[in-house]
Amino acid sequence: MKKLSKTEAKEKITDFFKNIENKSSKDVKRIKKxxxxxxxxxxxxxxxxxxxxxxxxxxxxxINNKIKNITCKECGNVNRWKIKN
Numbered sequence: 001m002k003k004l005s006k007t008e009a010k011e012k013i014t015d016f017f018k019n020i021e022n023k024s025s026k027d028v029k030r031i032k033k034x035x036x037x038x039x040x041x042x043x044x045x046x047x048x049x050x051x052x053x054x055x056x057x058x059x060x061x062x063i064n065n066k067i068k069n070i071t072c073k074e075c076g077n078v079n080r081w082k083i084k085n
Contacts, residue, residue, distance in 0.1 A: 009038040017045050025054040025074075052077040 004012070016023070016031045028049045035042055050057055050072040059073040063083065070079045 004034065004038065006038050006040070009034050010040060013040065013042070013045070017048060020048050020056045023056060025049075028054040028056070047079075047081055050075065050077060051079055
């Protein structure tokens, strides 16, 4: 694999997250590794995949006391995110 510049890495990451629904967990791990190696923060893009199994996030969504709980359909892990005002 050739070395990517920071701008090329950012482009690759944004292109990847445009249609994440049909991606595998291995693809997500690879993109996350590219972001970490180039020191690029994913920010809001982190919420598009499960923290535990890295599959695209799908499943039950519940909102309680300014916290959004999403149960992963693949592994059953509960992903929790604060809701900003």
